[in-house]
Amino acid sequence: MPPPEDDDEDALSLQEQTEERLCNTDNHRLVGQIMFCKPYRCQAISEALVQAWNPRFPVVITPMQENRYCFQFQHKLDLLNVLDEGPWAVRGNLLLLEHWNENQEWGFQSTDFWVQIHEVPLELFNLEVASQLAAKVGQPKQVILVQGFQFGAKVRYVRARVHISIVKPLRQSITVKRRSKNSSTVLLRYERLPSFCYFCGLFDHEVKRCVLFSMLNISTAWSMDAQRRQAVPPSLTSDMVLH
Missing domain, CATH: 3.30.70 (Alpha-Beta Plaits)
Incomplete structure (x- = not known):
């Protein structure tokens, strides 16, 4: 039996300011998929890869699933530089990067x-x-x-x-x-x-x-x-x- 639908009074409606802040955060986020070809250490992503990117501001890296990571940038310029200066690799494995989308659907092709x-x-x-x-x-x-x-x-x-x-x-x-x-x-x-x-x-x-x-x-x-x-x-x- 499916759960009952929430009444409007019980549902949480996000405030406009919250929505705008989330949208701005999403615009500074990339999702990366590593084309697994040979083994690599996770430290290669948080250390060697970010060092090669040389961003002006720190980048927050969050594992999503196997060989897939979320990269949160603080400044749009750092994100654009990463895209413009690719392709990138992690220990020889090709890293595919795409913009974040709220549906969490990416092709990586x-x-x-x-x-x-x-x-x-x-x-x-x-x-x-x-x-x-x-x-x-x-x-x-x-x-x-x-x-x-x-x-x-x-x-x-x-x-x-x-x-x-x-x-x-x-x-x-x-x-x-x-x-x-x-x-x-x-x-x-x-x-x-x-x-x-x-x-x-x-x-x-x-x-x-x-x-x-x-x-x-x-x-x-x-x-x-x-x-x-x-x-x-x-x-x-x-x-x-x-x-």
């Missing part, structure tokens, strides 16, 4: 990455094509053409801030097709890339725990670099046709 796009042909090195390339990786937020010298070496590449789905394999290259039937391949390099499977491109396990990789019966004596070069399935590439 995407995050922002800085992606470098290398080997772009010189005649295609412009913002229009760079934006199209970035859109093949995810949802572009910022696209920059980088050319000059870094550490004494000449460089030329596209740097893009892209919102990426982490439930799909991480792409490593894009094939650019021309009307002339010629094609070229550009390479993707992700900045501050946390632990993930070099074979299938997913974030929830490493290659040594990859079911697809184990089915190939490939010697585990290969180095990670060799696996990255040779064990990349076709699903990690993308084609783009330029008209």
Whole structure:
């Protein structure tokens, strides 16, 4: 038998000032989900992670459930800096951050990455094509053409801030097709890339725990670099046709 509904006289109606204060608190709160890939200590969150964030004011961390935490900021600027400077990782495990909502419903299926796009042909090195390339990786937020010298070496590449789905394999290259039937391949390099499977491109396990990789019966004596070069399935590439 369901419990009787409260009468209006017995129900507690929060005052407007209380509601506004709660709303302001929620606006300064993030929820983080750690994509568990390898073991980590809880102290890594309260110590190393917050130290890396370098907030101006203290951050209150509250465990919610397994691998999920609530981060309460005192100042909006600290919260925005954390979102802008990601992605973040806890001992190599990707940390997904989303804004708090009163329904406590979060997807934790995407995050922002800085992606470098290398080997772009010189005649295609412009913002229009760079934006199209970035859109093949995810949802572009910022696209920059980088050319000059870094550490004494000449460089030329596209740097893009892209919102990426982490439930799909991480792409490593894009094939650019021309009307002339010629094609070229550009390479993707992700900045501050946390632990993930070099074979299938997913974030929830490493290659040594990859079911697809184990089915190939490939010697585990290969180095990670060799696996990255040779064990990349076709699903990690993308084609783009330029008209």
